Structures are given as C-alpha cells and as structure tokens.
Amino acid sequence: MASAAHGYIPTLKAILTQQPDTSRPLDAIIEFAASAFRRGRDTISVAELFNALGARGSHFRDEDDLLGYRLKCALFGLEPFLTVINAAKGFLPSTIKVSAKVQRMSTLKDVLEAQQDPSHETPLPSDQHQGDAHESLRAAWAALDLHPRVRSAAEELYRNGHYRNAILDSAVALVNLVKEKSRRHDLDGAALMRTVFSRTTPVLAFNNLADQSDLDEQEGLMHLFEGAVLAFRNPRAHDLAPDTPEYALECIGFLSMLAKKLDAAQRRAPPTGA
Amino acid sequence: MDFGLPTDEDRILRLVLDGPRNRAEPTKKLDVDRLVGDDAEPLLRNLVRDEWLRPLMGTSQR
Numbered sequence: 001m002a003s004a005a006h007g008y009i010p011t012l013k014a015i016l017t018q019q020p021d022t023s024r025p026l027d028a029i030i031e032f033a034a035s036a037f038r039r040g041r042d043t044i045s046v047a048e049l050f051n052a053l054g055a056r057g058s059h060f061r062d063e064d065d066l067l068g069y070r071l072k073c074a075l076f077g078l079e080p081f082l083t084v085i086n087a088a089k090g091f092l093p094s095t096i097k098v099s100a101k102v103q104r105m106s107t108l109k110d111v112l113e114a115q116q117d118p119s120h121e122t123p124l125p126s127d128q129h130q131g132d133a134h135e136s137l138r139a140a141w142a143a144l145d146l147h148p149r150v151r152s153a154a155e156e157l158y159r160n161g162h163y164r165n166a167i168l169d170s171a172v173a174l175v176n177l178v179k180e181k182s183r184r185h186d187l188d189g190a191a192l193m194r195t196v197f198s199r200t201t202p203v204l205a206f207n208n209l210a211d212q213s214d215l216d217e218q219e220g221l222m223h224l225f226e227g228a229v230l231a232f233r234n235p236r237a238h239d240l241a242p243d244t245p246e247y248a249l250e251c252i253g254f255l256s257m258l259a260k261k262l263d264a265a266q267r268r269a270p271p272t273g274a
Numbered sequence: 275m276d277f278g279l280p281t282d283e284d285r286i287l288r289l290v291l292d293g294p295r296n297r298a299e300p301t302k303k304l305d306v307d308r309l310v311g312d313d314a315e316p317l318l319r320n321l322v323r324d325e326w327l328r329p330l331m332g333t334s335q336r
Contacts, residue, residue, distance in 0.1 A: 006300070006302075006329075006330045007299075007300030007301055007302050007303075007329075007330045008290050008300060008301050008302075008303070008306070008318065008321075008322075008327045008328065008329055008330070009290065009300050009301075009327070009328050009330060010287070010290050010291045010326070010327060010328070011325050011326055011327060011328050013325050013326065014277075014287060014290075014291060014326045014327070015291070017275060017277060018275045018277075018291055019275075064298060065298060066292065066293065066298045068298065069293060069298030069299065070291070070298075073328070076328055091300060091330040092299075092300070
C-alpha cells in the first residue's frame with residue numbers, strides 16, 4: 001500500500017532510463033561482488049562496494065551524493081543476485097547478500113538477462129562448490145580450539161558474518177584478560193603490554209627469564225601482544241573497513257593463541273624496594 | 275529524457291530521482307503531495323505498479 005510507505009526511491013528501470021551510463025558503476029559493483037564471492041564472501045557492505053568503486057577510478061565520488069544515492073537505490077533492482085539484507089540510514093541499503101550465481105556474471109547486462117530467464121532458479125554446478133567453500137570455513141571455525149574468552153567474544157559475530165567486529169571483540173577480550181591477570185587496570189593498549197610483559201621487569205613472565213633465550217622469548221611475546229593491540233584492535237576501533245572470513249579466522253586464531261600463552265604466564269614478585 | 279508518462283507522474287518521478295529539495299534521500303509522500311497539490315496516492319500507486327518507483331516499507335527491507 002502506497003500510504004504505508006516511509007518513502008519512495010527510483011527503481012533500476014527509472015535510473016537507467018534517465019541516466020543510461022549509470023550502468024558503468026553498476027558493472028563494477030557486480031564484478032566486485034562476483035570476485036568477493038569467489039574469495040568466499042557471501043555478504044559485503046555497501047560502504048565496501050563504494051570504496052571499491054573509488055579505487056577503480058570510477059567517476060563515483062561520494063556515497064552520499066546524487067550518484068551514490070541512485071546506485072544504492074539501484075541495488076534493490078539486482079535481486080535475486082544481489083539482495084539487500086540490511087537497510088539503514090534512511091532505509092537505504094547497508095549490507096548486500098551475494099548469490100552464488102553472481103560469480104559467473106561480470107556486468108549489469110548479465111544480471112538483467114538472467115532476471116528475464118526463469119532458468120536462473122536452477123542451481124549451478126558451482127553453487128555446490130562455493131557452498132562447500134563456505135561450509136569449509138564454518139567447519140574450520142567450529143574445529144578451532146579457541147580460548148574460551150575469545151570464543152565467547154567472537155562466536156556469534158563470526159557466525160553472523162560480522163568479521164571485523166569479531167576480530168575487534170576478540171582483541172578487546174585479550175586486552176581485558178591481560179588487565180585482569182596483571183591487575184593493571186590503570187593501563188591500556190600498547191603501554192599495558194609493554195609494562196606487563198617487559199623484557200626485564202615483567203608483571204607476567206612466560207618463562208624463568210634465566211638466560212638470553214628466555215629474555216628473547218619474553219620480549220618477542222611482548223611485541224606480539226603489543227602488535228595485537230596496534231594492528232588488530234586499534235584500526236577496527238577507528239575504521240569500518242570490513243574483513244574477510246578467512247582473515248578473521250586467522251586473526252582470531254592468533255589472538256586465541258596469545259590468550260593461551262597468557263594463561264600459562266606466571267606473576268612475578270615486584271622488584272625489591274617497589 | 276522522456277519517460278513517456280503523464281505530466282504529473284513524470285514530475286513525481288523526476289522529484290524522486292533527484293531527491294526532495296535536492297537532497298539525495300528517499301522522497302516522502304508529503305513532498306509528492308505538495309508537488310502535485312493534491313493527494314498523490316493514486317499516482318504513486320501507478321508509478322509503483324509500472325516499476326518506476328519502489329516504496330520503502332518498515333525499518334528494514336529483510
């Protein structure tokens with residue numbers, strides 16, 4: 001019912017009729033989505049799509065300008081190959097689900113032709129292959145013996161496809177574990193890691209610090225903890241760029257390994273006179 | 275560009291394509307009513323039926 005609508009947007013048909021060259025950025029979007037799917041992604045953010053357009057030298061400049069608006073509206077017209085699964089900010093798309101059938105498409109024309117062809121409902125042989133790839137990732141995730149706090153922080157996010165958030169929350173969980181075990185709630189980030197895992201006067205030690213090799217291991221692990229904050233937590237707290245499921249799997253596995261090393265670390269007596 | 279639409283429907287479609295008040299955002303029915311000076315629902319229904327416009331319903335599309 002028209003009276004129940006929150007608003008109206010132009011359809012793909014209207015956009016292409018008024019401005020036929022809108023097909024060029026849509027070609028790039030479809031090519032990007034197909035490539036993403038072949039790399040194991042079945043959801044992509046609209047912000048990511050638009051970043052890719054900018055990187056490809058498209059005349060597209062800003063997702064909030066008129067062309068960006070029309071492209072967002074046009075995305076609704078690419079179903080069932082690209083499907084809006086989340087709409088925010090004025091009901092415009094924010095996340096897109098990519099059908100396996102997109103992987104053999106590279107232009108808007110391919111999509112429009114397939115929409116006219118009822119046979120597109122027939123599963124492709126490669127659907128099974130791609131489904132297998134996603135199933136493999138899910139199986140790999142389930143099989144990982146993650147640290148329970150990392151698993152708890154990331155489980156739901158990873159399973160729901162929020163890979164960036166899964167990495168971020170895993171890194172935050174690791175930082176919190178370090179604070180709890182070291183009792184240094186006054187510190188955070190890289191300063192926390194450098195203090196708690198100091199090569200010579202650590203709060204938590206990974207070994208007896210008895211010789212050069214022990215000291216080197218202590219310092220190396222200190223750098224890994226510091227790196228986890230600098231490379232994994234901080235960028236995701238400041239930037240919305242998405243992560244792939246494969247990368248998230250590897251990052252979270254790494255963070256889990258650090259959490260297990262932390263579990264095995266021993267508190268050291270404070271230096272004499274402290 | 276000629277959409278081959280009656281005058282009022284053509285004006286509505288152009289408004290929605292360019293965004294209300296030159297802002298790139300969905301067009302509310304109120305803006306369309308103001309444009310045509312009347313209740314635009316029958317015209318909007320025609321434009322939706324003929325796949326020129328898409329109504330945005332609810333808080334999420336899925």
